[in-house]
Amino acid sequence: MQMIDTEKVFEYSGYKKEDFSVCLGCKICASVCTLNDIGENVNPQEILISIFLGKVLNTHPLVRLCTSCYRCTDSCPWSIRIPEVIRALKEISQKEESFGKAFRSSIKIFGRIYEPYVILKLSSVLLRKGYIKFFPKWIEYFSLHLPHFVRRD
Amino acid sequence: MVYAYYPGCSLKGSAKKLDVGIRKVFGVLGMHLEEIPDWNCCGAVEYGDASEIRSMSRKNLFKALKVSTRIIAPCPLCSKNLKESDGSGEFSILHPLDVLSLDFLMSIPAKKDLKGYVITPYYGCLLLRPKETAIKDKEIMEKVILSFGGQVAGEEIKDKCCGGNKFFVDKEIVYKLSKIVLKKSSPFIVVFCPLCHMVLKTFSEGQKVLYFTDLILYILGEKKEL
Incomplete structure (x- = not known):
């Protein structure tokens, strides 16, 4: 503790x-x-x-x-x-979950949440924790789009 | 009238449908949306330092200046974060529901009505809370549905939480929370938030989950069926 x-x-x-x-x-x-x-x-x-x-x-x-x-x-x-x-x-307390880590990492790289990257980072969680069964219902959410890189100040 | 448009991250990916819907609705109604150039993520609820979150959104307000100080943000979370970063009240940050008033919607030439449809408007959390950043008319969708001849059901769950932002942390909890919402909802559920859409659709058994833009586009005759 x-x-x-x-x-x-x-x-x-x-x-x-x-x-x-x-x-x-x-x-x-x-x-x-x-x-x-x-x-x-x-x-x-x-x-x-x-x-x-x-x-x-x-x-x-x-x-x-x-x-x-x-x-x-x-x-x-x-x-x-x-x-x-x-x-x-x-x-x-640095209690960040895998999702939070992937989220922040995407913001660091792209300046935005680039979902294909987040999914890739989370792939082992999605596989291990039984999210794969939802994929048929998620088809409409997947789209191939290129990332935008936000300009750094 | 030109509005600066802040789509936010989800609307570029999983909630593309909401992005397309918003652009179409505003286009049909003669309002011009111009995307804020090079906008960045609002930070959602993933950061613990409130000043860090505010500074992320302030950058977006600054970028919006090139377009307009009137900003449209369809994602409930983005719109909350943007509103909270505007300390001086220099900007007017609007959720589309703040622009599409009932009078306005009633004045447009409707091509279809909602007769025979029983619909549950599910606002979720951030459009209604906290009060400082909530939408102006918290019954706007009920009024729209009733005005166009539809019936409203499931009002008691309209502001319940689906648990969306914990979906990838603990899916069992999100399953239980979404079932509370789905049980009290009619066969047609109207949502506003990309996460609510995903969660309710994942756990729905036959109930149809629609964005509010789908409903408006149906009334406008731009969409064949609900």
């Missing part, structure tokens, strides 16, 4: 410590969280309070699974953008 530097979470998410001190602990974020619709039993409020107390751990399931749906933000009395706090946590 790795402790996260909470100062960096504030820097990345653009929040200050006092922004989380107003969290009333009402847990409405948990009651509307998309992941709880399918019984994942997650509580986004735990993340806010632990960052406020300065001892957050990067093993919280939301770090991997938050879908960035913003239902928590929409319901929160303080409109705290929890998905953005979680993304900061994820970035700092």
Whole structure:
């Protein structure tokens, strides 16, 4: 387990410590969280309070699974953008998944997401984790187009 | 009127259909879209540093200046990121639904109606949330469907999340989330986001997943069937 530097979470998410001190602990974020619709039993409020107390751990399931749906933000009395706090946590703890790595690598090379490149980078994940069975339904999504290279500043 | 057009990465590949649809709808309605030269990725939700995301989109706003300060961005995520990078409010960043108002759509010569069709408008997350970057009329698609004689169903799931951006992280979760949406939807589901389209189509058993542009093009007589 790795402790996260909470100062960096504030820097990345653009929040200050006092922004989380107003969290009333009402847990409405948990009651509307998309992941709880399918019984994942997650509580986004735990993340806010632990960052406020300065001892957050990067093993919280939301770090991997938050879908960035913003239902928590929409319901929160303080409109705290929890998905953005979680993304900061994820970035700092370097919990990047293969998809995120392929995505960033494409941006580095092309300046855009060039899907054929991302698919190639992800090919072993697609093979190993059973995505191949979806390919017949994905035919309309595949197209051969040349990449555009965005000019560097 | 000329708009600067920000297609975004998906619309150049997997969501080509949405790109073609948008260009066609705007063309038929007499609005000119000019693609922002050399635009770059908006960063989607893959970066943890909020200022890094904003600076990626600010570059696009700067590139748009050569065309117009009125920017059309059809991808809900791109349009959110662009809106948030415009700190001074110098630009007007619009999702196509912000331009295609009901009055406007009702004023165009419709060639077909939607009588007999039961349709579920599935907005997903980012067109409706967060409120700062949401579209102006959150019931626009329901109104369009009803105005052209169709029926609306499944409104309770219109703002649920399909889990799209976790599709390549955990497909079981995305399967369960999309089933919640599909179960409450009618045989025709209208979507706005490239990821919603992909997820719902992957897990749909016979329900048809359409982009909103397909629906408008059908009404305009540019598309033979839904």
